[in-house]
Amino acid sequence: MKQQGMILWLTGLSGAGKTTIAHGVAQKLQRRNYRLEVLDGDVVRTHLSQGLGFSKEDRDTNVRRIGFVAELLSRNGIIAIVAAISPYREVRDQLKQTTTNFVEVYVNAPLAVCEFRDVKGLYTKAQVGQVKHFTGISDPYEEPLNPEIICQTDKFTPQQCVNQVLHYLEQKRLIDFYKNLMQISS
Ligand code: ADP
DSSP states (O other): OOOOOEEEEEEOOTTSSHHHHHHHHHHHHHHTTOOEEEEEHHHHTTTTTTTOOSSHHHHHHHHHHHHHHHHHHHHTTOEEEEEOOOOOHHHHHHHHHHSSSEEEEEEEOOHHHHHHHOTTSHHHHHHTTSSOSOBTTTBOOOOOSSOSEEEETTTSOHHHHHHHHHHHHHHTTSOOHHHHHHHHHO
16 A cells, blocks of 8 residues: 655644544554654653743744654655644644645644643643743643644544544545445455
């Protein structure tokens, strides 16, 4: 099977569900032998972007670095799945314009839901000022204006969101996931 490279870029607030959906999509594609890599913002900050902080400049640098690596992978036929808050619209839009097969996924849950989940305990810390420049609390998040996909994670299950992403990619002929599945079962 000749697979197409692409950049599946998941953006959204902390706790919105980017990592969960990224790994859910990755797992399903890997089972069908797609070659891919997940670039997780939290992980990237421990090596590729080690030392960068959370000013606008540093966040944009972080996103550009992730975009650069994702593009290298994509151009070699790999599916690069990025899970990063990537709060600033301009730098996301730049990546969309300068790369091929860039699919922006807005992983959207209301701030109150993300705060309630508080997966990493960071919202509690941000509210009392122990964590500064926290997106959604003390730092901006600029919603995508024209995302290819919106995953409404407060209304749908992770599995439903994963399937929504796969259906979109199939519909755009970026993957042959369901077609192959039908061939196998028929
Ligand atoms: P992020 O990577 O955006 O910071 P995580 O994926 O680490 O977010 O955490 C999201 C949390 O929300 C997880 O505990 C996950 O189980 C939960 N969740 C509930 N519904 C969904 C959904 N539809 N999609 C993704 N995550 C969801």
